[in-house]
Amino acid sequence: MDSGDEPVPLDRLSDRFFKYLFAREEHKDLLIAFLNEVLMDLDPDGSARRIEDVAYGDRESSPLYRDAKLPRFDVVARAEDGRVFHIEVQVAKDPYFLERNLYYAAMTYSLQLRKGEGYHTLSPVIFVGLLDFEVFPSAAQNEDYHSLHRILDVRDHRWAMRGMEFHFLELPKLRRRSAGPRTGLDRLLSYLGNAGGEQVMQELAKVDSRVERMMQLESLFMRDPDLLRDYLKDLRDRLDYENSFKWARTDGLTEGLAKGRAEGEAKGRAEGEAKGRAEGRMAGMEETAAAMLREKIDILLVSKVTGLSLDRLKALQARTEY
Template sequence: MSRDRIDERTATLNRLNDRLFKFIFASEHHKDILIRFLNSVLGEDRQIEDLDYMDREFDPFLEDGKISHFDVRARGRDGRIFHVEVQVAKEPHIFKRSLFYVMNSYVTQIRQGDSYGALHPVIFVGILNFELLEDKPQSYHSVHRLLDTETYRCYCEDIELHYLEIPKLKKLRKTPQTGLERMLSYMGGIGGVEGLKQLASRDADIERILKLEEMFVTDPQQWVGYLMRERAQTDYEHSLSEQLREAKERGLQDGLQQGLQQGLQQGLRTAREEMARNLSARGLAMDIIVETTGLSEEEIRGIVS
C-alpha cells in the first residue's frame, strides 16, 4: 500500500472504534500500552507493574446489539481486576449498568465456602465520547467510590468507577500536560493530524501507537472489521434518531425501546450483508468472511449467489 493511501486512512481514523481500540489496547504484544494508560488513570501511588488479559464478556454488534461493552478485561498481578469500556452514545442508566457489571465480576471471584478475604478490587474505566456530568464542566475525570456520608472517608476500596469525558477535554482547549491528557487527546483525535504529530513528538508511547495504526490500516482483515464497526454505528445512530422522532410524535414511551432494538437489528443485518457481498467480490476466503461478518456460511452463500 502506498504511503499516501496509508496517510489517508490514518488521518480519518475513529480511534474509539471497537476494532481499532482492541487492536491497540487488548493485545499481549503491546500490553505495556494498556498498563501505561491504567497507571495514568490510577495515579502514582497505586501503579500496576504487570497484568494478564481476561476473556471479554460481550461483543456489542455481533451478539446482543448493544453499543456499550467491555473492550478490555484484565487482572493485575496483585489481583485487581480492570474493566475498560469505550462508550460513544449516552444512555440513561450508565451508572447502574457499570455498577452491575463491576459487581458481577466482584462476586464471581469466590465460590461457596471461600473466604471473603480472597476478593480483590474491581476498577472500572469508562472512556466516554459524550458529557456525563454536566454540573462539572471543568472536570473530565471523575472517580466514584464507596464513602462514609459523615466523614467522606473510603473504608472499602474494592469498588471504583472512573469516567473520562473526552468532549470536556476538547472544550478546555489546553495543551496536554499529563500522560492521561495525552492519551485521551490521542483517543479523541484532538487537534487532528497536526495535534497527533505534536503528541507523538512529546510522547514515545503515542508515537508507537501511531505506528501500530499504520499496521492496522494495512491489514485487510482488520480494516474490513473497522469499516463494519463504523457502518454499524452509523446505522444505529440513524435508527436511534428516527425512532426517537417517531416515539415523540406518538407519545408512546413503552414502545420506544422495542422500536430502537428493531431498528438497530435491521441496520446491523443490512450492514453485515453488504459487507459479505463486498468481501466476496474481493475474493476473500469464506472463513474470513464468516469471522468478520458473524454470518453463517449458509447465509453468506445465499447473499452472494
C-alpha cells in the first residue's frame, strides 16, 4: 500500500483475522482467555471449570460414514482435561444454524471412541458461537447477549448429561445495550464486534490488556502484505458470493415474473380458446334446437337430444317463432 492510500477498514469477524487472533499457537493465550471468560460468564461453577492450556485440533473432522456431511469449524481446541471446544464465527443468518451445530457437536462427541474404549473416556464437547445476528430474537432492550444451552432435567434442572453444551454470543444484542462493558467477556466481544467505535476500543485497551494486545496484533496484521492480500481476497470472494445470490434472487424473480406472465398469457389463451369452443358448441346446439323446434318436434325430445333446459328451449322457441 502507498502511504497516501486510505487505510483498509478491517472486519474483525472475518475468517482470516479471527483465525489470526485465535487459531495460532503464538496467540494461544488469547484463545484461553476468551474461553475462560465464556465459561465463567453464566456458570456459578465457572471458575472451577477454567482451562489452563489447549492444543489445537483438526478443523475438519473425518465423517463417521462415507457419505456423512463433513463438519468444519473456525477453531477446534482440546483443553488439558480433554474437553473439546468448537469456536465458530457466523456473520450471515442461517435458518438451520442450531441444527447444524448440534450435528457437528454430536459428531465430534461420537467420533472420540475407538473400538474397545469405554464410554467413561468420552470428553464433553463445548460449542461457542460468535454471531453477528440474533438466533434468539427478543423484544427487550437490554436482553442478555450470552445464552447457555445444556441437556437439563425439565423439573429440577439437574445437569446430569454433561456431554455437550452450547454458548451463543449474539453481538447485535451487545451493541444495543445502554450500559458500557462491564465484564471481561463484554470487553473482548466489544472489540471483536466493534461495539461502540474506535474511541471505545481505545478506552477498553486502557483497562484490559487483552484488548490492547488484540489491537496491537491488528496493527501488525494490517501491515503484513501477505496477510492483508489474503484478507482482501477473501473479502472480495465473499462479496462476490453474496452478490451472486442477490443477482440470482433478482434474476429468479425476473424470470419468475416473465414465466408467470407467459404462463398467464398461455393460460388465458387456453381458457379463451376453451371458452370459445364451449360457446361455439353452445351456439351450434342452440341452432340445432331452433331448427328442430321450427320443425314442430316435441320440446321434451329436443331437450333430451340437445341437453338444453326446457326454460332455455322455451326462450329460444319464443325468439324463433314468426
